[in-house]
Every structure is written in C-alpha cells, then in structure tokens.
Amino acid sequence: MSSPTFPQLGAGLPRRRVFAIAGALLTASALAACGDDDEDGAPTTSASGGAEAGTIRLGYFPNITHAPALVGVDKGLFAEALGSTKLDAKTFNAGPAAIEALISGAIDATYIGPNPAINSWAQSKGRSLKIIAGSTSGGAGLVVKPAINGPADLKGKKIATPQLGNTQDVALRAWLKSNNLTANAQGGGDVSVLPQDNATSLQAFQQGSIDGAWLPEPFLSRFQLEAGAKLLVNEKDLWTSTSGQFVTTHLIVSQDFLKKSPGTVTKLIQGHLKALEFIKSNDADAQKAANAQIAALSGKPLKDNVLAAAFKNLTFTADPIAASLYTSAKHAEEVGLLKSVDLKGIYDLNALNQLLTTAGQPTVSDAAA
Known part of the structure; x- marks a missing residue:
C-alpha cells in the first residue's frame, strides 16, 4: 500500500480556490449552528441531525507544536465555528495529565502527542478516545x-x-x-x-x-x-x-463525548481546519498569534529567532499520518515500553473527511501503511 498523503488546507491552490474552501467551511458551520442551545446549556440537535453540547472543554499545551490550537483560540476561530456552543479552553504541560483529564471527564477533547494516545487506548482496551484529525508533523x-x-x-x-x-x-x-x-x-x-x-x-x-x-x-x-x-x-x-512526515500532535476526543455530541465534534474540526488555513495563509500573523498565547499562558514568549526556526521545522496538517502512529507503537513495543496493542479503530476520520470533501480537498487515511 502507498504511504498516506499529507494535504494542508489551501496548500498549493490558487487564491479563488482557497476562498471557495473557506466558503464551504463557513457554509457547513452555519448549517451546524442552526440548532441553538437552551439557556441552561443543555444539548441540542443541529439541522444536520448531529447532537450538540452546550459547552466543549478543549485541552492543549502552551507549546509551538500545538500552534493550531494556539492560533484557533487567539483568533477566535474555534468560537466562530462552534457558534452557540461555549468553548472552555484548558491548558496542560504534559500528555499524561491531559489524558487523565480526558478519561476522568474533566475535558472532552485535546491536542496531544501520539504515544499518550496509544497508551490510553491500550490501557482502556480501545474505549477511551478517538483520533479525529491530524495537527502537526515534524519538529523533533x-x-x-x-x-x-x-x-x-x-x-x-x-x-x-x-x-x-x-x-x-x-x-x-x-x-x-x-x-x-x-x-x-x-x-x-x-x-x-x-x-x-x-x-x-x-x-x-x-x-x-x-x-x-x-x-x-x-x-x-x-x-x-x-x-x-x-x-x-x-x-x-x-x-x-x-516521505519525511510523522505525527507530532493530533486532535483526540473522548468516545463518550463523540457519541453524545457529534455535531459539536464536527464544529470543533471546522475550527481546527480554519486554524490550519490561517497558519498556511498568514504565516507571520500565525507566529505572532501562537506566541501571544504562549506568553499569556506561560508568562514568557519565545524569542523571535526561535519562533521562526521552530515554525520552519514544523508542518501543520489535518492528515493524522496514521502510518507513523502504527510505527511508533511498534517501536515502543520493541524497546519494552509498551505491550502488544491492537490499534484498529483508534481513528474516526468520518467528520474530517466529510468536511474535506465539501471543501474540495483530498480525504485522509487511517491505514497502517
């Protein structure tokens, strides 16, 4: 089987095509937002039939490898996509803490590295989470x-x-x-x-x-x-x-939240795609937005030369680069840090691929090779 492709929203497209993609995402977002929440924040149902939550609690790290989350929060792109659903953003300093919060129900979704997701999947016997989109490749x-x-x-x-x-x-x-x-x-x-x-x-x-x-x-x-x-x-x-690509960060959601509020998960992915497009189309502004969030969360921004070098060494993509995840799990087994684990079912890329198709973009794969 061939290696998965690594599309970035708007990459290599003429200007009119980028605008068409953005328009398609905004149209999908508007359709999903037709079902308003009750005043008490109770779940509702969108026009497309996907149940939505009153609030989504999203985790991410004050780290440049989480730039799509940093930019999405700073520029209000998640809030725009989520519509009447409230975004409750929470930050973590390490994967295990974010995974613990996801499993305990303290958060509903989070940006995270591959190995914490693999470990959680193994420990829960495939019941804890789903990977719903790629975010970042490289930079290690x-x-x-x-x-x-x-x-x-x-x-x-x-x-x-x-x-x-x-x-x-x-x-x-x-x-x-x-x-x-x-x-x-x-x-x-x-x-x-x-x-x-x-x-x-x-x-x-x-x-x-x-x-x-x-x-x-x-x-x-x-x-x-x-x-x-x-x-x-x-x-x-x-x-x-x-082709030199490997997952550094991806977006995951708890299976419970995905089952209860699939409409909100779709909106979250819409916001994520908007953040990826912003980074692709506005590199300098994206760097500033990411650094502003890092400064606000950690108390200290990155130096300009470090910021530029780090951005240059990273690729931001919706493709989860699934083949690299399976290989990472194999490596962890080979060095004695993970027991053999069946990763079949760890991905749910349905909503992502539907949005990419609507936007005229190639779909992404969950194949192991």
Whole structure:
C-alpha cells in the first residue's frame, strides 16, 4: 500500500480556490449552528441531525507544536465555528495529565502527542478516545555536543528526553537500538537516557551535565540557537516510508463525548481546519498569534529567532499520518515500553473527511501503511 498523503488546507491552490474552501467551511458551520442551545446549556440537535453540547472543554499545551490550537483560540476561530456552543479552553504541560483529564471527564477533547494516545487506548482496551484529525508533523530530533559526530560517540554519554515513554523518548530508544546501542528504562546501558523536563534539560546541557537530548520544538531550536548544540538527527530523515512526515500532535476526543455530541465534534474540526488555513495563509500573523498565547499562558514568549526556526521545522496538517502512529507503537513495543496493542479503530476520520470533501480537498487515511 502507498504511504498516506499529507494535504494542508489551501496548500498549493490558487487564491479563488482557497476562498471557495473557506466558503464551504463557513457554509457547513452555519448549517451546524442552526440548532441553538437552551439557556441552561443543555444539548441540542443541529439541522444536520448531529447532537450538540452546550459547552466543549478543549485541552492543549502552551507549546509551538500545538500552534493550531494556539492560533484557533487567539483568533477566535474555534468560537466562530462552534457558534452557540461555549468553548472552555484548558491548558496542560504534559500528555499524561491531559489524558487523565480526558478519561476522568474533566475535558472532552485535546491536542496531544501520539504515544499518550496509544497508551490510553491500550490501557482502556480501545474505549477511551478517538483520533479525529491530524495537527502537526515534524519538529523533533537529537541535538548533541559539537564533538559528537555519530552513534558510536554516544557510548557512555547522557541523553535527555522529555518523559519516559513519551513520543521523543520512544524515538530515541528505537534509534539507539537500530544502531546497536542499549538503553534501559532505569538509565543504564550503553547510553544513559534521562527523562526530564525540557527546560531542565536545556539548563543541564548548558552546564555540561548532559551530552544531548532528543526533544521537540521549540527546544530543538533553542538547544541550537541558545546553547550551541549540533543537530545530529533530524527525525524526519528517519521517516522515509511516509516521505519525511510523522505525527507530532493530533486532535483526540473522548468516545463518550463523540457519541453524545457529534455535531459539536464536527464544529470543533471546522475550527481546527480554519486554524490550519490561517497558519498556511498568514504565516507571520500565525507566529505572532501562537506566541501571544504562549506568553499569556506561560508568562514568557519565545524569542523571535526561535519562533521562526521552530515554525520552519514544523508542518501543520489535518492528515493524522496514521502510518507513523502504527510505527511508533511498534517501536515502543520493541524497546519494552509498551505491550502488544491492537490499534484498529483508534481513528474516526468520518467528520474530517466529510468536511474535506465539501471543501474540495483530498480525504485522509487511517491505514497502517
């Protein structure tokens, strides 16, 4: 089977086609908004027959890899698409916390990385969530001290990752194994892998207490621009089967919310597509909007050079790049961080593909290869 395609809304299209797509999305949004909520916020039914919630609680991270969420909130694109449904945005600093909130019912949907979604699917035996759209590809890799020139130079070295079992941690361990280097969950082996907060890793690298790190943007750029690190591995170079594309962030929803309020989920995806189109069509403004949200949420914006470098290293796309998710799960199994798991059914791309078809865009795939 061929690798999935990676369309971005409006990419490579003439101006009139982009306007037509935006018009189609606005028309679909208007149809979905015909069913107003009662004053008490009780669920209603849209004109298309999809039940809607009075409120949707959406999670995301103050991180540039969550730029579609940051832009969508800052520019009011979710609020516009949701109509009378209230958006209750909540932020998290790590995938496990967001997943816990989703499972407990504290949020209804969230932007998140692939491995937390895989872990939740496995632990719940396929009952916790559905992946409803892609969001971000790329922007991860291994940065090291300048004297390190290849895998052989990593023996006896200390390499950080954001968290044990997270997306970048699995990627590092799989790459080490492919280069005949060992690394166990306790920090032993040929290479000592030290899971820790990205900001802590940056400080540790600057102080010389670690030799490198495998991490996502913006820290991939910050290590190089602020600490003099060398990029040893750009992870996109490892994904030859998917043309250099791999899922960094996608949009998920709890199965319970999807069943109860499919109309609201469709509206959420409409807002997501609008955010992707805004990023594609207004790169400079999108960077400013994302950084404004990061500053508001974390208290400190990214430096302009880091922001520009991170954006350049990321691709924002509705395609979930499903083949890379299945491969990531396989890698986690191979390095002993995940038991064998059947991911069949983890995707529900029906609403997304209906919207893409309405907008004259190619549909996306949930195929494993």
